[in-house]
Amino acid sequence: MSAREEILGRIRRSLRDVPSGESPEDVAVERGYRKKDEAPHEEIVDRFAEHVAEYRATVHRVGEDELPAAIERALRERGVGRLVVPADLPEGWVPEGVEVLRDGADGHRLTNGELDRSDGVLTGCSLGISQTGTIVLDAGEAQGRRALTLLPDYHLCVVREDQVVGLVPEAIERLGETVRTEGRAVTFVSGPSATSDIELIRVEGVHGPRTLEVLISG
Amino acid sequence: MTSAKHAPDAFSKGKTPTFEVSARESLADHQLRRNLGKATKTIRGKRAEAVGEMPDWEELREAGRALKERTMRHLDHYLVELEESVKRAGGHVHWARDGEEANRIIAEIARSHEAREVVKVKSIATDETRLNEHLESEGIEAVETDLAELIIQLAGETSSHILVPAIHKNRAEIRTLFMRELGLDDLSDEPEALTEAARLYLRKKFLGAKVGVSGANFAVAETGTVCVVESEGNGRMCTTLPPVLVTLMGIEKLIPEWRDFEVFMQTLPRSSTAERMNPYTSFWTGVSPESGDGPEEFHLVLLDNGRTDVLADEIGRQSLNCIRCSACLNVCPVYERTGGHAYNSVYPGPIGAILTPQLVGIGKPGPDSLPYASSLCGACYDVCPVKINIPEVLIHLRGKVVRNHQDNDGLKGKLDPENVAMQVMAKTFSDRRLYEAAQRLALIGQWPLARSGTIHRLPGKLSGWTATRDLKALPKETFRQWWKTRKNRSGS
Numbered sequence: 166m167s168a169r170e171e172i173l174g175r176i177r178r179s180l181r182d183v184p185s186g187e188s189p190e191d192v193a194v195e196r197g198y199r200k201k202d203e204a205p206h207e208e209i210v211d212r213f214a215e216h217v218a219e220y221r222a223t224v225h226r227v228g229e230d231e232l233p234a235a236i237e238r239a240l241r242e243r244g245v246g247r248l249v250v251p252a253d254l255p256e257g258w259v260p261e262g263v264e265v266l267r268d269g270a271d272g273h274r275l276t277n278g279e280l281d282r283s284d285g286v287l288t289g290c291s292l293g294i295s296q297t298g299t300i301v302l303d304a305g306e307a308q309g310r311r312a313l314t315l316l317p318d319y320h321l322c323v324v325r326e327d328q329v330v331g332l333v334p335e336a337i338e339r340l341g342e343t344v345r346t347e348g349r350a351v352t353f354v355s356g357p358s359a360t361s362d363i364e365l366i367r368v369e370g371v372h373g374p375r376t377l378e379v380l381i382s383g
Numbered sequence: 384m385t386s387a388k389h390a391p392d393a394f395s396k397g398k399t400p401t402f403e404v405s406a407r408e409s410l411a412d413h414q415l416r417r418n419l420g421k422a423t424k425t426i427r428g429k430r431a432e433a434v435g436e437m438p439d440w441e442e443l444r445e446a447g448r449a450l451k452e453r454t455m456r457h458l459d460h461y462l463v464e465l466e467e468s469v470k471r472a473g474g475h476v477h478w479a480r481d482g483e484e485a486n487r488i489i490a491e492i493a494r495s496h497e498a499r500e501v502v503k504v505k506s507i508a509t510d511e512t513r514l515n516e517h518l519e520s521e522g523i524e525a526v527e528t529d530l531a532e533l534i535i536q537l538a539g540e541t542s543s544h545i546l547v548p549a550i551h552k553n554r555a556e557i558r559t560l561f562m563r564e565l566g567l568d569d570l571s572d573e574p575e576a577l578t579e580a581a582r583l584y585l586r587k588k589f590l591g592a593k594v595g596v597s598g599a600n601f602a603v604a605e606t607g608t609v610c611v612v613e614s615e616g617n618g619r620m621c622t623t624l625p626p627v628l629v630t631l632m633g634i635e636k637l638i639p640e641w642r643d644f645e646v647f648m649q650t651l652p653r654s655s656t657a658e659r660m661n662p663y664t665s666f667w668t669g670v671s672p673e674s675g676d677g678p679e680e681f682h683l684v685l686l687d688n689g690r691t692d693v694l695a696d697e698i699g700r701q702s703l704n705c706i707r708c709s710a711c712l713n714v715c716p717v718y719e720r721t722g723g724h725a726y727n728s729v730y731p732g733p734i735g736a737i738l739t740p741q742l743v744g745i746g747k748p749g750p751d752s753l754p755y756a757s758s759l760c761g762a763c764y765d766v767c768p769v770k771i772n773i774p775e776v777l778i779h780l781r782g783k784v785v786r787n788h789q790d791n792d793g794l795k796g797k798l799d800p801e802n803v804a805m806q807v808m809a810k811t812f813s814d815r816r817l818y819e820a821a822q823r824l825a826l827i828g829q830w831p832l833a834r835s836g837t838i839h840r841l842p843g844k845l846s847g848w849t850a851t852r853d854l855k856a857l858p859k860e861t862f863r864q865w866w867k868t869r870k871n872r873s874g875s
């Protein structure tokens with residue numbers, strides 16, 4: 166008998182107490198928790214900004230038309246020379262004077278080595294979650310594949326105010342479609358990577374980008 | 384690199400000492416007790432804060448419990464659905480009856496890609512199967528990439544806490560270890576510097592690895608999505624960079640639908656690292672080679688290794704709901720004093736005390752002693768994000784242990800007053816009203832096990848148990864009683 170058959174057989178024997186007519190839905194699941202943050206959107210965005218900042222990420226609020234200037238300033242202050250960007254990053258976001266490594270440009274996918282040697286990456290995002298200060302990446306528009314936001318040491322991320330949702334259930338619901346139909350990978354980023362493995366003292370930056378900077382644009 | 388020399392644990396072939404024997408050693412280690420005390424206290428406080436923010440915490444716990452109950456009662460259905468979903472998304476699915484089979488499957492995958500080295504993100508399932516040792520015996524090196532796992536791997540030790548495996552080591556010890564094992568001439572003992580040293584060392588490993596190995600926090604039957612919740616980014620590295628990814632997961636890690644993350648992504652981080660959200664969570668669904676995103680090849684290995692036996696026990700079954708948050712460890716007065724090693728299992732603390740004996744089977748002295756490693760204070764139940772009634776299962780297992788003794792020891796066992804008391808307790812615990820009444824009785828010393836002639840000071844080094852008085856519910860009656868019974872037994 167294959168391992169598969171044997172394990173499934175063991176499970177069925179172990180579950181003899183479960184009536185044969187019972188279907189999974191017969192086991193009641195009471196979803197009595199909050200599904201949506203009913204606060205005004207402005208408040209939800211404010212809280213998002215606060216919660217992201219509490220993870221020791223740098224957060225700026227900027228108007229839509231101030232965005233390019235804000236990006237330029239952030240990159241200059243950080244001293245970014247070689248900037249990784251996804252193929253479909255909006256043209257207007259990329260400032261003059263930095264060397265741009267565009268993933269997939271001229272059919273060339275950046276190698277892990279190139280990503281590793283870059284000074285930072287600039288992306289958009291799929292969603293922001295106010296409740297937890299989480300940025301959601303799903304390889305969709307202006308985000309690129311996962312390695313882009315993983316290997317560079319600095320991640321500058323643009324979140325539009327209308328991308329911010331209130332609670333975790335709102336985000337999970339919005340992502341369901343992408344996962345179900347396209348099977349795209351989803352990453353939740355809540356602050357820079359961190360460890361508390363040594364004496365429970367929080368240290369930022371173990372493996373992902375050690376610095377996360379977020380521009381929330383109107 | 385030094386290979387990990389594992390002490391025998393409940394999942395290895397050798398016999399393990401009982402909890403009281405190991406606890407005695409741990410209690411004598413003052414450094415360990417200090418570190419643990421500090422760590423558990425810090426996490427406890429932070430967790431209470433993170434949970435306090437949530438007006439619907441109880442509703443979330445209840446939903447989590449119900450979802451897991453639904454999963455367990457229909458595990459065969461959901462596993463078959465998961466298998467289909469993963470295959471549809473381009474992944475491969477393997478089934479492993481036990482740890483050895485799982486290890487063989489993983490080694491074979493690594494070998495077929497000529498990998499001499501695999502990068503690993505922390506996975507208790509692979510600790511359970513002792514994958515690293517197996518790979519090593521096949522000439523494949525497993526590089527642990529969690530900072531704490533790296534520390535204990537370099538030290539040749541085993542984990543002492545699900546979430547913070549190196550909780551028993553302080554910065555000076557880690558500095559010395561890194562200098563020696565990573566060949567560094569100089570290194571400060573600042574956590575930042577130590578972390579940086581690990582980052583540099585591991586970055587090379589990530590970039591060069593052909594095969595990544597991970598565990599899974601969840602896998603979704605509906606979509607085939609696998610989820611790894613982490614803090615450091617090594618999980619993202621291991622599941623994204625190497626061309627081949629192998630994930631080992633226990634068959635109980637399943638959840639029915641994508642939607643169910645709306646519950647678990649709220650309860651797990653707050654229970655575990657006491658944050659609103661952990662820094663990184665990766666969700667991947669099969670492979671997508673054309674996009675160049677993530678591995679080209681994905682293998683999911685489904686592990687039984689005793690889980691179907693746990694499933695057969697109607698009271699014990701809920702132990703499989705565990706989402707490994709480690710909240711129950713941090714609130715446990717027994718764990719706080721003994722640390723994880725005393726449990727001689729990859730699953731320490733209250734959850735380990737119920738899961739280990741069930742996974743390896745009743746009748747082994749080491750694991751059999753674990754259900755007694757508790758004061759039954761109930762704190763573990765209160766914090767558990769999936770509402771596992773750990774005290775109920777502990778009592779139930781004590782009953783099983785005693786019954787097993789009885790069956791094997793003849794009449795002497797049948798008259799064992801502990802056995803009689805256990806049966807009363809097992810019955811009591813299966814009824815909430817009786818349970819609550821009994822708890823009140825316990826407070827005034829009328830509990831069936833609170834016989835007269837209590838021991839006021841435990842012998843030798845275990846006197847620590849009776850000397851501390853800062854606990855609401857110390858392992859008073861039951862622990863003492865148990866100690867006494869054990870002592871008599873071993874003396875007879």
Ligand code: SF4
Pocket residue numbers: 654704705706707708709710711712734763766767768769770771
């Ligand atoms: S038993 Fe509950 S509290 Fe303990 S680790 Fe598992 S889920 Fe967490």
